Amino acid sequence: MALIKVKTGGVDNSVNLGRRNLIINGAMQVSQRYGYNSAQTDWNSYDASDRMFKRTAGASTSSVQTRNDDAPSGFIYSDKLTITSQDSDTYIGRGTCLEWNDISHLRAGYSDAKTITLSFWVKASISGTYCFAYTSYVSVHSDGNAATSYVTEYTVNSANTWEYKTITVTLPTSTPSNWDGSNGGNTTGLRLQWTQSRRATTNSYETATTDSWISGNYFCTSSQTNMGATNGSTFQITGLQLEVGNTTPPFEHRSVGEELALCQRYFQKISGGSDAFVVAAKGQGTASVDASIPLTVPLRASPTMNSINSRSFSDGGFVASSSTTPTALQYSDNNTLLAVNCGGFTGLTNNEVQNWGPVSNTLTIDAEL
Amino acid sequence: MNITSAQYKTRDTYDDEGNVISTENCAVIAVINGETFGVPLDPANRHYAEIMRQVEAGELTIADAE
Numbered sequence: 001m002a003l004i005k006v007k008t009g010g011v012d013n014s015v016n017l018g019r020r021n022l023i024i025n026g027a028m029q030v031s032q033r034y035g036y037n038s039a040q041t042d043w044n045s046y047d048a049s050d051r052m053f054k055r056t057a058g059a060s061t062s063s064v065q066t067r068n069d070d071a072p073s074g075f076i077y078s079d080k081l082t083i084t085s086q087d088s089d090t091y092i093g094r095g096t097c098l099e100w101n102d103i104s105h106l107r108a109g110y111s112d113a114k115t116i117t118l119s120f121w122v123k124a125s126i127s128g129t130y131c132f133a134y135t136s137y138v139s140v141h142s143d144g145n146a147a148t149s150y151v152t153e154y155t156v157n158s159a160n161t162w163e164y165k166t167i168t169v170t171l172p173t174s175t176p177s178n179w180d181g182s183n184g185g186n187t188t189g190l191r192l193q194w195t196q197s198r199r200a201t202t203n204s205y206e207t208a209t210t211d212s213w214i215s216g217n218y219f220c221t222s223s224q225t226n227m228g229a230t231n232g233s234t235f236q237i238t239g240l241q242l243e244v245g246n247t248t249p250p251f252e253h254r255s256v257g258e259e260l261a262l263c264q265r266y267f268q269k270i271s272g273g274s275d276a277f278v279v280a281a282k283g284q285g286t287a288s289v290d291a292s293i294p295l296t297v298p299l300r301a302s303p304t305m306n307s308i309n310s311r312s313f314s315d316g317g318f319v320a321s322s323s324t325t326p327t328a329l330q331y332s333d334n335n336t337l338l339a340v341n342c343g344g345f346t347g348l349t350n351n352e353v354q355n356w357g358p359v360s361n362t363l364t365i366d367a368e369l
Numbered sequence: 370m371n372i373t374s375a376q377y378k379t380r381d382t383y384d385d386e387g388n389v390i391s392t393e394n395c396a397v398i399a400v401i402n403g404e405t406f407g408v409p410l411d412p413a414n415r416h417y418a419e420i421m422r423q424v425e426a427g428e429l430t431i432a433d434a435e
């Protein structure tokens with residue numbers, strides 16, 4: 001009888017076991033909102049690769065972010081930011097937020113806090129020092145409420161060249177109150193942010209302390225290359241992988257279907273077109289409908305919805321149209337139906353069965369962190 | 370996040386005869402970065418969290434529903 005010994009030691013260091021990467025859409029495969037040249041200057045926007053936000057402050061610099069098909073070997077896409085209007089005092093950072101539910105096992109804030117390793121590919125048009133930061137949040141996206149930050153520097157050695165970087169960090173073993181999920185497990189647990197441009201005059205979000213967990217809301221140092229001061233400068237990242245431990249196995253490629261489903265916990269959309277999509281509804285009074293939108297996966301939180309033109313139909317045909325913004329009515333964290341209400345109609349009958357949907361707009365369902 | 374206006378939206382509930390039995394705020398209609406959105410009253414929603422932060426900071430007022 002053949003005897004096969006299974007070696008147990010060192011498995012974590014030698015084999016990519018799958019489901020190691022805590023970052024969703026790290027290869028930028030999914031871009032539900034995709035659009036070139038969609039310049040955004042607001043503080044918190046999601047508009048290129050799914051799960052990738054851009055944050056700006058000062059906002060005298062304009063920039064465009066896209067999902068781009070320039071990528072290092074082994075990847076197809078990257079997330080690209082291009083400075084389109086220069087200024088030396090604008091903060092710009094790109095990054096992703098991880099839900100507390102997905103990082104609670106890292107034990108941040110406890111004596112057995114884990115060591116984590118981030119790996120990524122970067123390509124920038126300006127070589128030099130760049131900063132990456134982890135930040136924890138007490139409350140979701142309330143600037144200034146971030147409790148703990150970790151800022152580290154890395155070097156882009158050559159301009160316009162893909163380079164592979166790794167950053168290993170042991171999570172803090174104190175300040176558990178900020179990491180215990182008491183604000184709800186579905187809120188931000190850890191934010192990862194790559195800085196592209198610093199505020200050279202106001203020095204906002206800058207710290208001189210690197211490679212250490214500190215209190216406050218810090219993203220970079222004064223050594224950060226200030227791409228915002230150079231019109232046309234570009235910054236690309238892809239292959240983002242965050243995993244427990246201090247090793248860097250090969251990137252965990254997941255299928256686009258898996259990544260899409262993971263992204264859709266945070267954003268879904270229904271693309272309209274000549275009443276192509278309608279969902280079950282009923283008249284709620286004579287001027288609004290309550291409708292049930294089928295979701296691909298349950299959402300993280302009750303979503304924000306955009307303004308659309310919609311129409312409602314009964315068995316007798318078209319009943320009424322509306323240009324009023326629909327709103328989420330009832331949300332459940334394990335429900336694949338989203339109840340919404342849309343007003344602005346006339347001539348409906350209370351409780352009468354309706355079919356409701358966007359006329360030709362895309363209805364966006366946004367539950368991003 | 371540039372929020373230039375915010376107004377509560379109400380939803381009526383009816384009895385079986387179609388009479389209104391209650392009217393409650395159910396969402397905020399907000400103009401965010403120049404676009405109109407329907408924002409639920411959920412603290413875990415990032416837009417609602419930011420609206421309430423700005424309200425508490427005295428930077429924004431949510432108008433009553435029409």
